[in-house]
Amino acid sequence: MRTYIGRQQAISPEDFTELALGTPIELWLGVEGESDEERAARLDAARDILADHPELPDDVTRVVAEVIEAHAPELFNVVPLPRPARLRRSSRKGAAA
DSSP: OOOEETTEEOOSHHHHHHHHHTSOHHHHHOOTTOOHHHHHHHHHHHHHHHHHOTTHHHHHHHHHHHHHHHHHHHHHOOOOOOOOOOOOOOOOTTSOO
């Protein structure tokens, strides 16, 4: 089964991320070994994109939260822990001290 987003085929999780953001993930996270000049150019491009699309951080945060909520156990190998019973405070307002 093939998955397309628009006219682009998404094969890997990186493809889905890039298509969802509209930019390569490396633009936001950088790449290992990039020079100071490459980093400055990357950050400049990122600032331009954010200036043109100020809603992008909110959109990305919403999508990430939805993915985490829907897929947390398989993404993070999370095992829900039982919540401890809350201690009940007995009401002793009328008790003599």
